[in-house]
Every structure is written in structure tokens, then in C-alpha cells.
Amino acid sequence: MLILSCYSNKGGVGKTATAVNLAHALALAGQRTLLCDLDPQGASGFCFRVKPSKKLTEARFFEDVQRFTKAIRGSDYENLDILPANMTFRDFDVFLARMRNTRSRLKKALKAVKGDYDVVLLDCPPNISTLSENVFRASDAIVVPVIPTTLSQRTFEQLEAFFRDHDLPLSKLHGFFSMVQGVKSLHGDTITEMSKAHKKRILKTQIPFSSDIERMGVHRAPVTATAPRSAAAQAYSALHRELVARLG
Ligand SMILES: Nc1ncnc2c1ncn2[C@@H]1O[C@H](COP(=O)(O)OP(=O)(O)OP(=O)(O)O)[C@@H](O)[C@H]1O
Numbered sequence: 137m138l139i140l141s142c143y144s145n146k147g148g149v150g151k152t153a154t155a156v157n158l159a160h161a162l163a164l165a166g167q168r169t170l171l172c173d174l175d176p177q178g179a180s181g182f183c184f185r186v187k188p189s190k191k192l193t194e195a196r197f198f199e200d201v202q203r204f205t206k207a208i209r210g211s212d213y214e215n216l217d218i219l220p221a222n223m224t225f226r227d228f229d230v231f232l233a234r235m236r237n238t239r240s241r242l243k244k245a246l247k248a249v250k251g252d253y254d255v256v257l258l259d260c261p262p263n264i265s266t267l268s269e270n271v272f273r274a275s276d277a278i279v280v281p282v283i284p285t286t287l288s289q290r291t292f293e294q295l296e297a298f299f300r301d302h303d304l305p306l307s308k309l310h311g312f313f314s315m316v317q318g319v320k321s322l323h324g325d326t327i328t329e330m331s332k333a334h335k336k337r338i339l340k341t342q343i344p345f346s347s348d349i350e351r352m353g354v355h356r357a358p359v360t361a362t363a364p365r366s367a368a369a370q371a372y373s374a375l376h377r378e379l380v381a382r383l384g
């Protein structure tokens with residue numbers, strides 16, 4: 137079972153949009169996929185029209201295998217299940233702080249579904265916390281959306297520095313440019329600079345700024361399902377193909 141995460145320490149960069157479309161693309165390709173929303177905002181579940189279990193508290197998430205698996209919901213799409221987030225997930229860090237092996241609890245919790253899925257995709261909240269360290273350790277690959285601007289570039293470099301300082305494998309990081317606007321020279325300049333400086337860690341696929349993606353919140357479905365011929369859907373499909381080629 138492969139564990140992928142959509143993660144950035146920066147907010148509003150397209151983690152959820154990517155998680156939702158990548159999960160759908162994986163499922164379409166026949167991979168048994170679980171999209172696990174770790175963000176108390178619950179946006180991934182919202183996009184698939186699923187309601188969270190109120191009984192899956194932050195403690196039960198990590199300690200109660202039955203409650204964890206019972207909270208998994210089906211979706212409208214074959215091969216795709218969702219574990220929606222609820223507000224108690226905001227206490228993950230408080231809970232983890234009290235645990236032994238505080239940085240490997242997520243990896244252990246996900247063993248509950250080993251055998252049921254080919255891929256677990258984690259939609260992560262925007263911070264760099266104990267939960268994030270759990271994500272870094274549990275994930276085989278971490279997909280990082282980067283809006284090509286100075287502050288996003290800085291955030292990506294902070295993440296690389298964190299990996300170096302904590303002896304985490306930099307090879308897990310797969311950045312890609314998100315919400316790209318060709319008319320903006322800053323976007324073009326940042327893409328050129330970052331592609332050179334972080335060659336191995338930046339994917340070729342770029343996700344354009346697109347109103348189809350913005351409207352996902354209205355349709356409550358992945359753009360790869362509602363507008364499969366759109367530039368946005370094609371870009372997410374390309375991102376899926378590039379990741380599959382990289383990860384094997
Ligand atoms: N490529 C895109 N083009 C246009 N709008 C986008 C694109 N990707 C995401 N958005 C919009 O930008 C906003 C933030 O996107 P999203 O929720 O995916 O980011 P996020 O990184 O998950 O945010 P958070 O840090 O709050 O979890 C949303 O309103 C979403 O619809």
C-alpha cells in the first residue's frame with residue numbers, strides 16, 4: 137500500500153484541490169484508493185459530498201482500529217473511499233504530544249487499512265507540526281503544490297531545510313507549480329529559478345489557475361469527473377501520470 141500526501145506548510149496553495157483530483161485519477165486508473173482528510177476544515181470530504189463520523193475523535197483515530205475503519209465512507213466513484221475529517225482533528229497535535237513514539241503514530245494507524253487499498257492519499261492541514269512529522273514519516277511520497285511566487289518559494293525551501301535538519305529523505309518531496317498564471321512575469325521567473333535550483337524535486341506538470349477548479353466547491357466533485365476535457369482536468373491527469381512514472 138502506497139501512502140501519498142498532499143502537503144504544504146503554506147495555506148491555500150491547492151493541496152485539497154490536488155488531493156481530490158489525484159484521488160479520482162488514481163481510482164479511475166483502477167487503484168483502490170482511500171482519500172484520508174487530516175484537516176479539520178474537512179474540505180476533501182465536502183468535495184465528495186460525504187459527512188464525517190462524529191464518533192471518530194482524535195484519540196480514536198490513532199488508537200481504535202474499528203472506529204477508524206467504520207468512519208470510512210464510500211464515494212460516487214468506483215475504487216474510491218473517503219475518510220472525512222471532523223473538528224476534533226484540530227486536537228491531533230495535543231493528543232500526539234502525550235503519546236510515546238509520537239512521530240510514527242500515523243504510520244501505525246494506517247496499518248488498519250493495509251490490504252484494503254493500493255493507495256492512501258492524505259490531505260494535510262497547512263502547518264509544520266507533530267502531525268506533519270507523522271505525515272513525513274508515513275508517506276512514501278509528499279506532493280507539494282507551490283504557487284510560483286517569492287513567498288511560496290521561501291516556504292518550499294523552509295520545508296527542504298526542515299527535512300535536512302531532521303534527517304528526513306529529501307527524495308520524498310515532489311513539488312509542482314500550482315495556480316500558474318502565464319501572464320504574470322513573476323510566475324515565469326520563479327518557475328525558471330526554482331526549476332533550476334530544485335531540479336530533482338520539482339515535477340514537470342503545472343496546474344494552471346482555473347475557474348473550473350474554483351467551481352469544484354459548487355459542483356462538489358473532482359474536475360477530472362465534471363469537466364474531463366478541461367485544461368485543469370488534463371493537468372491533473374498529467375500530474376497523476378508523472379507521479380506514477382516517478383514512483384513506479
Ligand atoms: N489551480 C487553481 N486555480 C484556481 N483556483 C484554485 C486552484 N487550486 C485551488 N484553487 C482554489 O484556491 C482555494 C484554495 O485551494 P485549496 O483549498 O485546494 O488549497 P489548500 O492548500 O488545500 O488550502 P488549505 O491550506 O486551507 O487547506 C480554493 O478556493 C480553491 O478552489
Ligand SMILES: [Mg+2]
Nearest residue numbers: 151152175179
Ligand atoms: Mg486544504
